[in-house]
Amino acid sequence: MTSLIKSAACRSLAGALLLLAGCASPKDAPVVARPKTLPVRNITSFSESLRCMDNLLAQFGVHDIVITSAGLPDATGEIKAGTKDMLISAISRMSVRSHAFRFVDFDQTETDVNQLQSLVGFTSNFVVPNYYIRGAITQLDEGVIADSSGASVAGSAFSLGYSADQVTSVVSLDMNVGDLLTRQIEAGLSAHNSISVTRTTKAGDGGGRIDTYGLFFNIALNRAEGMHAAVRNLVELSTIEVLGKLTQVPYWRCLQIEQTNPAVEAQAREWFENMSAREQVVFVQRALAGQGLYNAPITGELDPATKGAVARYQADNGLIADGRINFDLYASLISQDLALGRQPDPLFGQPAQQAAAQVRPNPLTLTLATPNGAKPVYQLNQSLDLTAIVSQDSYLYCYYQDGGTVTRIFPNQFQPDAHVIAGRSLEIPGKARFEIVFDHPRATEAVACLASPAELGLHLPPALKTPDLRPMPVHSLDEVVAAYRRLDGAGLVEARLPIQVQ
Numbered sequence: 001m002t003s004l005i006k007s008a009a010c011r012s013l014a015g016a017l018l019l020l021a022g023c024a025s026p027k028d029a030p031v032v033a034r035p036k037t038l039p040v041r042n043i044t045s046f047s048e049s050l051r052c053m054d055n056l057l058a059q060f061g062v063h064d065i066v067i068t069s070a071g072l073p074d075a076t077g078e079i080k081a082g083t084k085d086m087l088i089s090a091i092s093r094m095s096v097r098s099h100a101f102r103f104v105d106f107d108q109t110e111t112d113v114n115q116l117q118s119l120v121g122f123t124s125n126f127v128v129p130n131y132y133i134r135g136a137i138t139q140l141d142e143g144v145i146a147d148s149s150g151a152s153v154a155g156s157a158f159s160l161g162y163s164a165d166q167v168t169s170v171v172s173l174d175m176n177v178g179d180l181l182t183r184q185i186e187a188g189l190s191a192h193n194s195i196s197v198t199r200t201t202k203a204g205d206g207g208g209r210i211d212t213y214g215l216f217f218n219i220a221l222n223r224a225e226g227m228h229a230a231v232r233n234l235v236e237l238s239t240i241e242v243l244g245k246l247t248q249v250p251y252w253r254c255l256q257i258e259q260t261n262p263a264v265e266a267q268a269r270e271w272f273e274n275m276s277a278r279e280q281v282v283f284v285q286r287a288l289a290g291q292g293l294y295n296a297p298i299t300g301e302l303d304p305a306t307k308g309a310v311a312r313y314q315a316d317n318g319l320i321a322d323g324r325i326n327f328d329l330y331a332s333l334i335s336q337d338l339a340l341g342r343q344p345d346p347l348f349g350q351p352a353q354q355a356a357a358q359v360r361p362n363p364l365t366l367t368l369a370t371p372n373g374a375k376p377v378y379q380l381n382q383s384l385d386l387t388a389i390v391s392q393d394s395y396l397y398c399y400y401q402d403g404g405t406v407t408r409i410f411p412n413q414f415q416p417d418a419h420v421i422a423g424r425s426l427e428i429p430g431k432a433r434f435e436i437v438f439d440h441p442r443a444t445e446a447v448a449c450l451a452s453p454a455e456l457g458l459h460l461p462p463a464l465k466t467p468d469l470r471p472m473p474v475h476s477l478d479e480v481v482a483a484y485r486r487l488d489g490a491g492l493v494e495a496r497l498p499i500q501v502q
Contacts, residue, residue: 135175
């Protein structure tokens with residue numbers, strides 16, 4: 001029936017173009033035009049800065065900081081842009097080589113994902129973030145400056161005209177970093193940046209500023225771009241600033257800001273002065289070791305070997321060669337390409353015979369302590385508070401045995417980084433959201449911690465890479481220690497803590 005009606009309509013309206021097109025045979029159907037513009041990768045004015053940050057974070061040994069964000073909403077209600085995804089992309093691009101950050105996507109507004117997760121629950125692989133980013137587009141001033149210009153030339157045989165409209169708008173973004181466990185915004189870890197966008201009938205360009213440093217920069221926008229491209233630049237700029245402050249790396253180098261800038265100098269001085277004396281020495285020892293100037297263990301002590309290495313560096317870099325650790329030394333070191341992730345060889349640079357005969361000074365030591373003493377006795381329903389201290393920067397793993405069950409208690413999803421700093425007390429569980437409660441009377445339990453200059457946990461057999469706080473497929477701590485011994489028989493240090501429950 002349909003085909004007959006269609007044929008009648010075609011015969012009666014043979015001169016109508018639209019109906020002729022409807023009666024065309026398949027071979028006469030028009031070909032859909034293919035797009036002539038190929039997709040391109042989004043390259044912003046800060047793409048190179050993000051790569052620079054990735055390299056800088058790797059040089060400073062920053063890795064595996066877990067972070068999240070609920071997004072960067074538009075408080076003005078005028079700009080509809082995916083700022084959260086812009087933020088995630090910026091964090092990802094500065095973590096390609098360094099693995100500095102891992103982003104946990106925990107957003108209550110994503111109901112579809114949350115419903116799927118509720119079906120399976122939180123698995124043991126879920127990691128609680130260390131920090132969160134909050135912020136918003138806080139200001140939008142449209143049409144701050146508006147100009148209109150035109151000109152024309154007329155002759156007997158021609159007429160030419162030109163007109164251009166120019167509108168400048170300013171958008172600002174505030175960004176802060178908070179501690180997830182305490183929900184406290186970290187002082188000084190903030191950014192307030194603005195960008196101005198000038199749009200004409202032909203194209204657009206823009207400029208912005210970092211308020212803290214009085215820095216102005218330019219961005220280029222083609223005709224197809226506008227305010228949203230400017231917002232992406234603003235998000236990337238602010239992300240570099242706040243995460244650079246969080247990790248205490250000289251991020252200003254990636255923004256082409258001179259270290260002589262008064263605000264930069266004040267920021268660096270604050271970092272230096274907030275370090276303890278031991279942390280200052282550890283930083284200098286690792287920095288000089290990365291340059292081949294220091295070849296002794298990382299002790300955190302200003303011993304003759306450290307003073308000599310400092311004096312040599314000072315003499316080579318135009319500083320007063322007094323062997324002292326001060327801000328001028330720190331500022332000079334962070335302006336260099338450091339290799340803080342490398343650990344020095346204590347026998348580096350020595351003749352072979354001397355190296356073979358030398359006994360390594362200040363060997364790695366590991367100390368475990370509790371408020372109840374070295375052989376603690378606990379009552380029922382009391383919980384364990386453990387403190388671990390290493391004498392050198394190293395990687396630490398701790399395991400707890402309750403009867404025949406062994407679990408890993410450090411690192412854990414709340415304290416994911418196994419790397420610990422020399423001389424710094426590490427509390428387990430500390431701020432982590434779990435407790436080790438003694439609920440079996442007259443039981444003998446134990447904790448074993450293992451420290452090594454090498455990251456051995458990554459090389460354990462797959463069966464022993466059980467998630468934290470979950471039973472392992474072993475019967476005793478001895479089996480775990482034996483696996484580590486097979487990986488590092490010489491450099492591994494072990495400490496055990498026997499526990500008696502009354």
